[in-house]
Amino acid sequence: MPLFNRTLSSVNYDDFADLYDHQYDLYRDDLHFYAGVAERVGGPVLEVGAGTGRVTAFLARRGVDVTGLEPSGRMIERARERAAQSGLELRLEQGDMQTFGLERRFNLVIAPFNALMHLYTPNEQVRALENLHAHLGTGGTFAFDLYLPRFGKSNTLRHEGETFYAADGRRTDVFFVQRHDKVRQHITTEYHVDTTHAGGQLTRRHYTLTQRYYTRYEMEWLLRFAGFEAPRVSGSFQGGPLEKGSEVMVFQTRAL
Ligand SMILES: C[S@@+](CC[C@H](N)C(=O)[O-])C[C@H]1O[C@@H](n2cnc3c(N)ncnc32)[C@H](O)[C@@H]1O
Numbered sequence: 001m002p003l004f005n006r007t008l009s010s011v012n013y014d015d016f017a018d019l020y021d022h023q024y025d026l027y028r029d030d031l032h033f034y035a036g037v038a039e040r041v042g043g044p045v046l047e048v049g050a051g052t053g054r055v056t057a058f059l060a061r062r063g064v065d066v067t068g069l070e071p072s073g074r075m076i077e078r079a080r081e082r083a084a085q086s087g088l089e090l091r092l093e094q095g096d097m098q099t100f101g102l103e104r105r106f107n108l109v110i111a112p113f114n115a116l117m118h119l120y121t122p123n124e125q126v127r128a129l130e131n132l133h134a135h136l137g138t139g140g141t142f143a144f145d146l147y148l149p150r151f152g153k154s155n156t157l158r159h160e161g162e163t164f165y166a167a168d169g170r171r172t173d174v175f176f177v178q179r180h181d182k183v184r185q186h187i188t189t190e191y192h193v194d195t196t197h198a199g200g201q202l203t204r205r206h207y208t209l210t211q212r213y214y215t216r217y218e219m220e221w222l223l224r225f226a227g228f229e230a231p232r233v234s235g236s237f238q239g240g241p242l243e244k245g246s247e248v249m250v251f252q253t254r255a256l
Contacts (some may be wrong), residue, residue, distance in 0.1 A: 019193055019207055020052060020075070023162065023174070027113070030145060031058045033237035033250065034110050037063045041141045046106040048097040048132065049115025053079030056090050056146035068092045069100055098127040105137050111144035120186070129226035131185040142228060145237070145250045149213040151187060154180045169198035187211050216249055218243065228253040 001200025034055055038045050043065035050056045052075050059066040060083075068090060070076050076092050083090045093102065097111075098119070109132050119125040132142060152158060155177065162174035175192040191207040214222075216233060223231055231253035235246030242249055 019100075019174070019191065019205075025054070027054070029248075030112050030237050031055060033145075034143065035059060035062055035064070037110070037141065037143045037252070038062075038066070038108060041108040043108070044104060044106050045108045045110065046102075046132075046135060048109065048111045049118065050079065050092060050230070051075050051113075051115075053083055053090055053092070055110070055112045056092070057083050057086075057088055060088055060090055061086075066091065067102070067104070067106075069095050069097060071096045098131060099122055099132065103136060104135075106135055106140060107137065108141045108143065109136055110142075114146055114194075114211060116144060116146060118215060120184075120210070120212045123208075125222055126226055129222060129228070133227045133255050138255055140255045141252065142255065143250075143252045145248050146214055146219070147186075147248055148246055149187075149215065150247075151178060151180055154178055155223055157192070171196045185213050187213055219249070219251060223253050227256050229256055 020133060030133075031054075038059055039062075045059060045064055045066040047056050047059070047066060047068045051072075053068060056066055056068040056079065068079065070079070070092060071094065073094060076094055079090060079092055082120065093100065097115075111132075116125070116128070119128050120154040136142065155204065157175055159173060159175050164172045164174075166172070172189075172193060172195045175194065177190045178194075179188045180186075181188070181192070188210040190209065191209070193205045195203045197203070211233050220231060221231070223229075231251045233242050234240060234250045235242035237250060239250075240246075
């Protein structure tokens with residue numbers, strides 16, 4: 001069966017935790033944006049799809065009252081380990097943004113770095129957005145970012161310079177193949193991660209990640225349907241306009 005015909009309920013990030021940190025530990029483009037919104041709006045803040053705590057820890061270190069929601073136990077473990085290394089304790093809850101229920105209400109909900117791309121059907125999207133709305137008080141802010149749908153060559157093994165070197169001489173290369181299901185708006189990336197050991201021996205691990213991409217106006221309508229006001233959309237974390245060359249769509253809206 002072709003990969004893109006698989007039924008998806010959610011992607012299992014448990015398998016993905018190690019690779020994720022390698023790839024995105026140094027990604028910092030969005031950190032000051034989310035810290036700025038948190039400072040402007042004030043806490044408490046809920047981050048959905050907190051992953052290994054990249055953004056959660058950045059906010060917590062700045063004194064923001066932040067709770068991270070994350071379905072993957074392994075990602076949460078990683079977040080705690082990483083935070084503990086710098087003496088930080090994070091408030092993390094295991095849960096799915098479609099179904100979680102916390103008693104607390106938040107002034108700000110954030111979903112950084114494509115977290116909403118793990119909602120694969122209109123029902124999943126509306127369920128999640130309505131649940132996030134329910135966790136915000138009226139007038140509460142919701143901010144998130146998504147990459148603009150623009151893809152490289154499909155069905156071709158690619159390497160885009162992702163090579164990591166470990167202290168013990170191991171070298172890890174990330175190769176990937178992408179498959180695009182235009183009808184479902186799914187992009188599936190199959191990673192082949194090769195580690196070459198000091199003696200020349202090679203080990204390979206496979207990871208598969210499917211994301212559901214959005215167009216700008218589709219997201220605007222989804223937000224309005226779920227009870228949010230028309231969003232402010234920009235094409236960068238610095239607030240520039242969304243234009244042809246933009247790589248991200250940054251949304252800010254409020255609960256009506
Ligand atoms: C691309 S990562 C972003 C992680 C983190 N926000 C960051 O910026 O580094 C997306 C995260 O969303 C989580 N996720 C997937 N499905 C989810 C769901 N239904 N509810 C909440 N989080 C989900 C994944 O487990 C993963 O950790």
